[in-house]
Amino acid sequence: MIDESVATTQTPVRAAEFFAGIGLVREALEPLGVQVVWANDIEKAKRDAYAANHDASHFLLDDVRKVTAENLPADIELATSSFPCVDLSLAGNRLGLVGSQSGMFWEFARILEEMRKQRPRAVLLENVHGFATSHGGKDLSDALTRLSELGYSCDVIAVDARHFVPQSRPRMFILGIRGGVVPGAQTGIPPVSDVRPEWVQRVHARHQHLAMHYLPLPRLPEGPHDLSGVVERMDTSDPRWWGPDRVAAFVESMSPLQTARLQALRDSEGISWRTAYRRTRNRVSMWELRRDDIGGCLRTTGGGSSKQALVELGKGEVRVRWMTPLEYARMMGAGSYKLTAGTPNQALFGFGDAVVVDVIKWIGQHYLLPVLRPQVVLQAA
Structure with missing residues (x-):
């Protein structure tokens, strides 16, 4: 594990947070020395929750389809994108990347293309496992192909949040790296592991014609076994209990x-x-x-x-x-988050549509920093 006190003494990693929501990517990465200098989302309630917990002076509240590369500051090293999962989820409509929601991936890719020589060194994309099977795997293939055309070598991993919080929340991540060899990275088909089960291994195997790599990662922690650390204790007379x-x-x-x-x-x-x-x-x-x-x-x-x-x-x-909103926050690894903005239902919506802080922090420690600040890893080893 990387010593956060060492990481924060280095030059910050300048990051842009697409589909920022209530800001849990920032919550995870800033303690590691990542400085979010730009963020975007279309929903005002999410922006308000973001602003209650972070400086939102750089937050662009607008449709991503109206965003251009000119809206972003210079020297972005990392771009994160938790684009909507509605059209990719098994519980959704399965329209895939042609859907009006999950199709926002193409807007993210468009902005990356517009950035040209200022394109970020790394991108981190998060979505549901259904992304891998949408349209028989074609949607994921199209996304990996597009990222490859933009100069990114890609790695795919899968992490279930239950390794960190008492919530079953399986998600897949695409990590794209450009501009040179990734320290410690390997090419070919990765061995099966907890972050690369057989279905992820097959994704790598099917896309060897593209720029692909994999970075060896440590085993995931075991995680909590019950909800005792999440439940908000309240008296039996509390009116929130059903009659x-x-x-x-x-x-x-x-x-x-x-x-x-x-x-x-x-x-x-x-x-x-x-x-x-x-x-x-x-x-x-x-x-x-x-x-x-x-x-x-x-x-x-x-x-x-x-x-x-x-x-x-x-x-x-x-x-x-x-x-309760506090229980949702705790299950997303954000128990200290301020819940002062918006209604309780808006808080539930914001957390339900977010990333788990501990998962993103783990990826930041074991993947993003070793790529973007390898000298930090060497000093902290």
């Missing part, structure tokens, strides 16, 4: 298997927590508890199964309520 009738309807909507799971936890001597989603099975709305003790993937709060409930069980009791 008896609503809890009864919640339980009655469950399948026999789900009911048995709930009853076993309810009758245990200790207190435990589970998250639950509302699902539609055979056109019937039902509640389902997660099998394990961590949370499901947080999503934007748009109705249906998108909103996650917290269930407290044990000592013969069942209590249910919606998860």
Whole structure:
């Protein structure tokens, strides 16, 4: 691991944050010596949350389709892009990169092309695993081809946030590097590892005709096993807990298997927590508890199964309520984030649409800094 005190004594890495949202990429990378000097998003509520936690004087609130290279400051070394996943997600419409949301990748690529000689040394793209299978893999191939045309050698990795926070949130990352050999990088097909499972290995294998590389990475940490560090403790009389009738309807909507799971936890001597989603099975709305003790993937709060409930069980009791903005923040590795901007629902939306701080920080420590500041790695070793 890189010593952050060493990293911050070096010349900062100047970064641009596309699709910045509420600023969790910046939250992750700035302690490592990365200086975000430009950010962009189209949603004012997200910009307001960003401004409540970071200097937003450089934040451009506008449609990325209106952004040109002239809007960015000079000497950008790193560009990050968490472009929308709506059209790539298995839970979405699967329009892929021709969709109006996920198609924003092409706007990011357009701006990179316009930057020409000022093009960043590194790019970091984040999206769902569905990106790899969208249109039979063609969308990912098209994206990797475009980045290769722009001079980037690409690496693909996959990280589930459960290695850092109690949330199952699998995401894939494309790391593009230009302007020379990456220190320690290798070419060819990478061995299978926790960040490069077989499906990622196949992505590398299918694209050997492009500029591709892989950087050996350490094993991911084990991660927390339950929600105890996330749950916001509140008295049983707190009005946010659902009333008896609503809890009864919640339980009655469950399948026999789900009911048995709930009853076993309810009758245990200790207190435990589970998250639950509302699902539609055979056109019937039902509640389902997660099998394990961590949370499901947080999503934007748009109705249906998108909103996650917290269930407290044990000592013969069942209590249910919606998860709070603070719990969302903790599950995204941003428990100290100020939640003063916007409504509670806007906070849930912002966190559900963001990156996990600890994941980005890990990538920054073990990948971005070794590429962009190799001398820091040598000093900290």
